[in-house]
Structures are given as C-alpha cells and as structure tokens.
Amino acid sequence: MKEKILNILQKYYGYKSFRRGQEDIINSILQGQDVLAIMPTGGGKSLCYQVPALCMDGLTIVISPLISLMKDQVDSLTTMGIEASYINSSLSSEDYNQILENIVNDKYKIVYVAPERLESAEFLNIIQNKDIAQIAIDEAHCISQWGHDFRVSYKKIPSFIKKLKTRPIVTTFTATASTEVRKDILNMLDLIEPKIFITGFDRENLYINIVKSSAKNKYLLEYVENHKTENGIIYAATRKEVEKIYEGLLKRDIDVLKYHAGMSNEDRKINQDKFINDEVNIIVATNAFGMGIDKPDIRWVIHYNMPQSIENYYQEIGRAGRDGEKSECVLLFTPGDVHTQKYLIEMGTESVARKTIQYNKLQQMVDLVYSNSCYRKSILEYFGEVMLGKCDNCSNCLAEGQIIDKTLDAQKVISCIYRMKRNYGLTMIVDVLRGSKNKKVLEAGFDKLSTYGIMKDYSNEGLKTFINTLVSHGFLEIKENPGSRGSFPTICLNKQSLKVLKGEIKVEFKEVKVAKESRNKNELFEVLSDLRKAIAVKEKIAPYMVFGDATLLSMANIYPTTEEEILNISGIGQVKYEKYGQSFINAIETYMADKNINKSELIKKEQNNIDETEGLNKDFFEVKTDKNLYELLKKVRAKYARIESIPYHMVMNKNTLKEISGRYPLDTEKLSDISGLGPKKIDKYGEEIIEVVNNYVEENNIKVNWREKKRKKLIIDGESRKPKEIALDLLNQGMDVKSVSNKLETSVYSILGFIYDYIKEDNELHFNFNPSIYYCEDEKELIKKSIDKFGEDKMRDIKKSLPDYIRYESIRAVIIEKYITA
Ligand code: ADP
Numbered sequence: 001m002k003e004k005i006l007n008i009l010q011k012y013y014g015y016k017s018f019r020r021g022q023e024d025i026i027n028s029i030l031q032g033q034d035v036l037a038i039m040p041t042g043g044g045k046s047l048c049y050q051v052p053a054l055c056m057d058g059l060t061i062v063i064s065p066l067i068s069l070m071k072d073q074v075d076s077l078t079t080m081g082i083e084a085s086y087i088n089s090s091l092s093s094e095d096y097n098q099i100l101e102n103i104v105n106d107k108y109k110i111v112y113v114a115p116e117r118l119e120s121a122e123f124l125n126i127i128q129n130k131d132i133a134q135i136a137i138d139e140a141h142c143i144s145q146w147g148h149d150f151r152v153s154y155k156k157i158p159s160f161i162k163k164l165k166t167r168p169i170v171t172t173f174t175a176t177a178s179t180e181v182r183k184d185i186l187n188m189l190d191l192i193e194p195k196i197f198i199t200g201f202d203r204e205n206l207y208i209n210i211v212k213s214s215a216k217n218k219y220l221l222e223y224v225e226n227h228k229t230e231n232g233i234i235y236a237a238t239r240k241e242v243e244k245i246y247e248g249l250l251k252r253d254i255d256v257l258k259y260h261a262g263m264s265n266e267d268r269k270i271n272q273d274k275f276i277n278d279e280v281n282i283i284v285a286t287n288a289f290g291m292g293i294d295k296p297d298i299r300w301v302i303h304y305n306m307p308q309s310i311e312n313y314y315q316e317i318g319r320a321g322r323d324g325e326k327s328e329c330v331l332l333f334t335p336g337d338v339h340t341q342k343y344l345i346e347m348g349t350e351s352v353a354r355k356t357i358q359y360n361k362l363q364q365m366v367d368l369v370y371s372n373s374c375y376r377k378s379i380l381e382y383f384g385e386v387m388l389g390k391c392d393n394c395s396n397c398l399a400e401g402q403i404i405d406k407t408l409d410a411q412k413v414i415s416c417i418y419r420m421k422r423n424y425g426l427t428m429i430v431d432v433l434r435g436s437k438n439k440k441v442l443e444a445g446f447d448k449l450s451t452y453g454i455m456k457d458y459s460n461e462g463l464k465t466f467i468n469t470l471v472s473h474g475f476l477e478i479k480e481n482p483g484s485r486g487s488f489p490t491i492c493l494n495k496q497s498l499k500v501l502k503g504e505i506k507v508e509f510k511e512v513k514v515a516k517e518s519r520n521k522n523e524l525f526e527v528l529s530d531l532r533k534a535i536a537v538k539e540k541i542a543p544y545m546v547f548g549d550a551t552l553l554s555m556a557n558i559y560p561t562t563e564e565e566i567l568n569i570s571g572i573g574q575v576k577y578e579k580y581g582q583s584f585i586n587a588i589e590t591y592m593a594d595k596n597i598n599k600s601e602l603i604k605k606e607q608n609n610i611d612e613t614e615g616l617n618k619d620f621f622e623v624k625t626d627k628n629l630y631e632l633l634k635k636v637r638a639k640y641a642r643i644e645s646i647p648y649h650m651v652m653n654k655n656t657l658k659e660i661s662g663r664y665p666l667d668t669e670k671l672s673d674i675s676g677l678g679p680k681k682i683d684k685y686g687e688e689i690i691e692v693v694n695n696y697v698e699e700n701n702i703k704v705n706w707r708e709k710k711r712k713k714l715i716i717d718g719e720s721r722k723p724k725e726i727a728l729d730l731l732n733q734g735m736d737v738k739s740v741s742n743k744l745e746t747s748v749y750s751i752l753g754f755i756y757d758y759i760k761e762d763n764e765l766h767f768n769f770n771p772s773i774y775y776c777e778d779e780k781e782l783i784k785k786s787i788d789k790f791g792e793d794k795m796r797d798i799k800k801s802l803p804d805y806i807r808y809e810s811i812r813a814v815i816i817e818k819y820i821t822a
Contacts, residue, residue, distance in 0.1 A: 008054050013047065022047055036171075063157060087117050103127070128163060132166075136173065141175075172191065201383045205324055208379075212334075237306075237340050239261065258285065299328070301316060306333050325549060325550050338362070433455040477494045525552060528588075529552060562585075621713065629660075664697055737751050752812040771816050774809050783814045
C-alpha cells in the first residue's frame with residue numbers, strides 16, 4: 001500500500017515525499033477509519049482525502065463551504081489528470097444535470113459539494129444508489145458555534161450520511177485547534193471511533209517578523225519596493241486604511257489591487273481573480289480577503305495593523321507560503337493599533353460576553369507583540385502546542401540589525417513628562433522637548449522646565465516616532481481620556497518608565513532593517529514564468545495550477561532537458577509532464593541555445609552554486625534519503641544486529657543510515673563525517689557499508705559530489721527538529737514512551753531523559769506518563785536513597801551503588817516521579 005500511495009503522489013502530484021502527518025492520515029483512512037485531522041492552513045489537508053479517494057473504489061464526496069475554492073480545486077485536479085467536479089449554486093441547471101448524469105455513470109472519483117446541496121432531494125436520490133467510499137468534510141469547524149465560520153447547513157451532514165446505502169468512511173479536516181471546536185466536530189458529526197491527528201501547527205517556512213516602530217509607511221514602502229515582483233498581501237484593519245495605503249502605493253507607480261467589504265461583489269471578484277492569476281502581484285485588503293484564497297505562492301504578508309487575536313493573525317499569515325517555500329510575515333505594530341481594535345470591538349454587535357472574550361484575545365495578541373522570547377514558540381503555546389528551544393526563524397530569535405542604546409534619550413523624555421506633572425498629548429510633549437515657543441507651552445510655564453528644549457536635535461516627526469516607539473516597547477503608556485469631541489489620548493508614565501529613569505533598565509532598540517528579495521530567481525525563471533502564464537491564459541486556469549513557483553525555480557536552476565530529468569523535479573507528475581513537459585523542455589533548450597550554455601559547464605556552475613549557498617546557509621546541511629539504498633543498508637544493519645544479538649539501533653540508528661544513503665560515502669575515511677559513526681563502529685561495519693554504497697552508486701550510475709558536513713546542523717528530508725523535540729511532539733500527540741522509543745530507534749532511557757530535561761525546564765507535562773511502570777516498589781526505596789546520597793545528576797554513581805538488576809531507566813523514572821508529584 002505504501003508503494004501505491006507513493007506512486008499516486010508521484011504520478012499525479014509530482015511530489016516526492018509526504019508532508020508531516022499526511023502519510024499517517026492517508027493510511028488510517030485506507031484502513032477504513034474515520035479521521036479528524038487538525039492541520040495548519042497550508043499544511044496540505046486536501047491531499048489527505050484526495051489520495052485515498054484515488055486508491056478506493058467508489059466516489060469521494062468532499063463537503064466544503066467555500067464555493068469560490070471549489071472550481072480551483074477541481075481545475076487543479078483536472079490538470080493533474082484526476083476526474084473531478086463540483087456542485088454548488090454557481091452552476092447553470094444544464095451543467096448541474098450533466099454533472100448528475102456523470103455521477104450516475106461513475107465518471108468522477110471526487111465531487112465537491114456545498115453543504116446546502118445535501119438537502120436537495122434530487123441530489124440525494126442519485127447519491128443514495130451509488131457506492132460512496134468517503135465523505136470528506138473540509139473546514140469541519142463550521143459545525144461548531146464556537147468556531148468563527150459557523151454554518152447551519154453543516155448540522156445536516158449526519159442525517160445525510162444516515163440516508164446513504166452503506167455508511168462511508170467519514171473524514172474531517174480543519175485548522176482550528178480549540179478544544180470546544182474539536183469536541184463539537186467529534187460529537188456532532190457522529191464520527192465512529194475516529195483517529196485524531198494533530199500534525200502540529202508550526203509553519204516552519206514562515207519567517208515571523210514583528211516590527212515595533214511608528215515609521216510604518218517608510219517601512220512598508222521600502223519593503224514593497226524590494227519585493228514588488230513577488231506575490232504579497234498587505235492587511236489593514238479598516239476600509240479607510242486600505243484605501244489610504246492603496247492610493248499611496250498607486251501614487252508611487254506600484255501596481256496594486258484593493259479588497260474590502262465596502263466594494264461591490266463584482267469589483268471584489270475582479271480584483272481577487274487578477275491577484276490569483278498573477279496579473280497583479282500585490283493586494284491591499286481588510287481581513288475580508290483570504291477565506292477563499294488558496295493561492296500557494298504568496299511570498300509575503302504584511303500586517304499594517306495588528307489583528308484582533310492570535311487566531312486571526314496566524315490564519316492570515318498562514319496564507320503565505322502554502323507551497324512550503326520560504327515566505328515572510330511582517331507585523332508593523334504601533335500602540336494606536338490596540339486602540340483601533342478596541343474601537344472595532346466596542347462598535348461590534350456582539351454580546352457583552354463575546355466582547356469580553358474578544359478583549360482577552362486582544363490582550364493576548366498585545367502580549368505576543370511585546371514578548372521578548374521566540375514568537376513562534378509563544379504562538380504555538382497559545383494553540384496548546386509545546387515547542388522546545390527557539391525557532392531561529394522569527395525576529396526575536398534572529399537578532400538582525402544593530403542594537404542601539406537609547407537609554408539617555410528615553411530618560412530625557414520620561415523626565416520631561418514627569419516634570420510636566422499632568423498628562424499631556426504627544427504634540428505638547430514634543431513641543432516642550434524641542435523648545436517650541438508655542439503659546440500653550442509658554443502659558444503653562446514649560447519653558448522654565450530643565451527639560452525644555454533638550455531634544456532639539458530631533459526633528460518633530462523623528463521625536464514623535466521615538467516616543468511612540470517607547471510606547472510600543474512598553475516604556476510609556478497611552479491613556480484614553482473621554483471628552484466631548486471623542487477620546488483624547490495622553491501619554492503617561494508606568495513602572496517601567498521609572499526604572500528607566502533610575503537607570504535600573506536599559507532602553508535598547510534593534511535597528512529595523514528591511515529584507516531584500518532573497519530568492520534565487522534568474523532570467524530563465526522569467527522565461528518559464530511567461531510560458532506558464534501563456535498556458536494558463538489559454539487553458540483558463542491560474543498559473544500556479546500549471547506549475548508552482550518552487551517547481552519553476554528548480555527548472556530554472558537545473559535546466560532539465562530530458563523526460564527523466566524533468567520528472568525528477570518536485571511538482572511534475574506524469575500527467576503534467578505529458579501535458580506541459582515538452583513545452584518547458586523546448587523553452588529551456590531554446591534558452592540554452594540562445595545563451596550558448598552547455599550542460600557540462602552547468603554542472604560545474606551548479607557545484608559552485610552549492611558551495612556558495614553553503615557559504616550563505618552555513619549552519620545547515622541538508623540530506624535527502626535515497627530510499628532504495630536505505631533499504632539495502634537496513635539489511636546490513638539487521639545482519640549485524642543478529643550476529644551481535646543487540647537491537648538494531650545499537651548497531652546504527654536510522655538517521656545514520658539515512659544520512660549515508662543520501663550522501664554516498666565511497667571510502668571509510670568519509671564515514672567519519674557521518675553522525676552516529678565513531679571509530680569503533682567504522683572499524684566493525686565500515687567496510688561492508690562502503691561496499692554496498694559503491695555497488696549501488698555504480699549500478700545506478702549516480703554521480704557523487706561529496707561535500708563535507710563539518711559541524712553544520714544536519715537536516716534529513718527537511719526534518720529540522722532534534723530527536724528530543726520529535727520525541728516530545730509524539731508524546732504530546734498521545735504516543736506512549738515505548739512506541740516513541742521504537743519509532744525513533746532510541747532507548748527508553750533516552751526518551752525518559754528527554755522527559756526529565758523537559759520537566760526541568762519548568763514545563764508541565766500535557767501527556768499521560770506513568771513512571772511507576774519502570775520500577776518495582778522495593779527498587780524505588782533503594783533508588784531514592786542513592787539519589788539522596790549522590791544527587792540526581794550523578795547517574796553513574798547512583799547506578800554503581802545499586803544492585804546490577806536495577807536498570808538506568810528505573811532510576812530516571814524515580815527521579816521524574818519526584819518532579820511530577822512535587
Ligand atoms: P490546506 O488545505 O491544509 O491549507 P492545501 O491542501 O491547500 O493546504 O495544500 C497547500 C499547498 O501545499 C498546495 O499547493 C499543495 O499542492 C501543497 N502540498 C501538499 N502536500 C504536499 C507535499 N507532500 N509536497 C509538496 N507540496 C505539497
């Protein structure tokens with residue numbers, strides 16, 4: 001079965017491997033199990049029900065609330081050579097009847113249906129007589145009133161399923177993680193002993209950049225200027241703000257679209273289509289834009305204003321980089337955003353109870369912005385997920401930009417506010433600090449203050465920006481003062497301000513830097529991109545449905561000119577190859593001929609490129625497993641495990657085998673650059689490994705470019721988590737210690753070690769863990785005494801002092817228990 005689903009993945013989708021969680025979900029569905037899969041936006045949910053649909057006899061019905069997406073989904077499937085259709089209110093009755101007839105004649109494998117349609121007697125009549133293999137419910141949170149997109153018609157789904165001849169497998173998918181929503185999905189959709197998958201909410205390819213500065217416009221303009229050839233969304237909180245940004249960009253000759261609820265349906269549709277079809281790269285929008293947007297190649301999302309909650313924020317940035325390519329999400333924060341959001345909540349029509357929830361969520365969003373630790377970690381924790389260490393892909397982790405000490409200037413501002421005694425607005429404070437002769441300043445006698453005119457070296461705007469930045473970082477506070485002409489904000493001191501004044505804390509800002517477009521696009525990319533556009537226009541589909549950016553980028557760097565070479569590129573399956581492959585090969589060949597490029601020189605150049613990118617990406621070393629060689633190496637390992645009567649992983653763990661398979665070491669010397677192989681193991685197994693690798697390379701005509709890994713962090717098949725992180729992720733997903741140990745080929749003792757470290761880092765366990773299964777009661781007393789004597793860090797001494805039969809894992813378990821029960 002594994003082979004079959006991998007074949008489908010390759011043949012239709014052209015992908016070489018599954019993303020996290022997909023394979024397990026597909027396998028469960030194929031074993032006949034109901035499923036609830038919670039995956040982040042862009043995690044790859046569709047493939048999880050589509051692949052089983054292709055493996056099973058009978059029809060798969062996908063229930064989806066997003067009419068605007070159905071056509072895209074079906075177009076995408078059709079370009080891949082999969083028979084599919086959709087039924088919703090946008091169809092003419094003629095088309096509708098044709099589709100029903102096709103269903104009767106078993107023409108489709110997958111049909112997308114709007115939930116309202118399930119109540120139609122005509123539709124039910126036809127479906128009742130068919131073999132339905134799977135009902136896949138997309139956006140399953142729509143069943144729950146707790147979710148943000150409640151749909152009454154979702155409640156009709158169970159009765160629809162009951163009316164079918166035989167009950168199909170019911171699979172449900174959502175990106176909403178809250179427990180209330182999860183409970184509703186499980187209960188209200190009548191799932192039968194469903195297997196629940198929570199694949200983890202992390203979207204590793206998204207760079208989370210939160211910028212606290214009041215110079216938003218400057219940042220935005222510079223950013224857009226640097227990224228205008230890439231697809232991007234600029235989100236703003238209100239229609240007015242959208243219009244303002246839109247006009248501003250147009251004035252600067254930037255091609256841009258707008259989208260908000262104040263526009264007519266038709267205008268919105270036109271703009272959305274232009275964006276999807278790559279006619280215009282940039283769109284400025286309120287959060288009304290996005291629910292039906294499945295565009296995989298959005299490279300950046302800028303929030304011009306802070307969203308109302310972390311859920312909103314994560315959903316909106318989730319629209320970037322669905323294709324898994326690196327993408328950037330910038331949140332431009334000023335304290336005024338908090339006021340805008342409070343105002344929007346206040347003006348909303350929600351009940352008081354809902355408003356209280358909204359205020360709490362807003363506060364959590366503000367806390368995130370002010371947090372000094374890893375943003376990704378904080379977001380994932382908000383969703384109830386545990387992340388160890390830091391992500392190194394957010395602006396808190398990557399301390400880009402120089403740190404500038406602004407303590408002295410901050411003290412000047414604070415002491416001025418302190419001396420002005422009452423609370424004043426920003427303009428007045430700036431006037432005093434800059435020594436203005438303004439009447440109000442003189443009348444209040446502020447020209448007598450020692451702080452009068454001490455910041456003349458700042459421009460008016462510059463000083464306002466600086467004070468706002470102090471507010472953004474929490475060194476000052478804004479107070480709203482209700483008045484007859486609306487609320488009037490003043491600036492006041494807080495505990496932090498006083499600490500700054502006394503010199504107890506420093507005020508340090510990171511210099512804000514705007515990233516440059518970083519992707520490795522070249523001229524050939526542009527040529528291929530034009531070809532893609534031409535095909536898309538001709539076939540009336542979006543360009544990304546022909547090939548995604550990542551696929552084009554690979555072509556532009558690898559120059560494939562044969563069937564084999566082009567099929568090796570991710571995103572090109574058999575069907576797409578047959579449709580478009582030759583056109584792209586022709587374009588590449590023409591380009592090479594025009595530019596006088598020959599292949600052998602290219603290979604040399606590519607090698608140089610690898611060296612160059614190594615220079616850039618100097619911390620990581622990526623390896624992709626060669627599955628066939630890996631299987632052969634597993635056999636060698638099994639043989640030695642038998643001979644030595646030890647578990648497999650003690651010979652070599654699977655990551656070592658994977659690394660060997662992906663790097664092809666051809667002599668024993670190179671083995672010392674493989675993780676997990678010390679001199680002893682190389683002595684014992686080295687020769688045989690090298691023989692297997694050499695034979696394999698020869699038989700398969702593989703050209704080996706050996707590169708030294710040195711001290712770089714190894715990433716195998718895109719998995720960048722450390723074993724400890726993987727283990728804890730699995731435990732958190734409900735797997736028991738023994739199974740994790742088997743899966744990772746790591747001893748139970750090591751897994752307990754991970755749990756111990758985790759607790760020591762002051763974390764609470766969110767999974768079931770029972771230490772007492774690792775020792776007997778009489779052992780426990782002995783172990784405890786020894787721990788008291790030597791201290792819990794002295795594992796070896798403890799072990800030595802105890803009878804031989806007491807195992808390391810028992811000692812660890814007793815230590816952990818102490819923490820759990822403490
Ligand atoms: P979701 O519905 O979870 O938001 P999608 O199903 O739309 O996500 O998938 C997002 C993007 O990721 C799509 O462009 C899809 O083709 C791509 N994708 C899904 N699975 C894989 C995979 N295994 N390898 C590469 N790309 C994938």
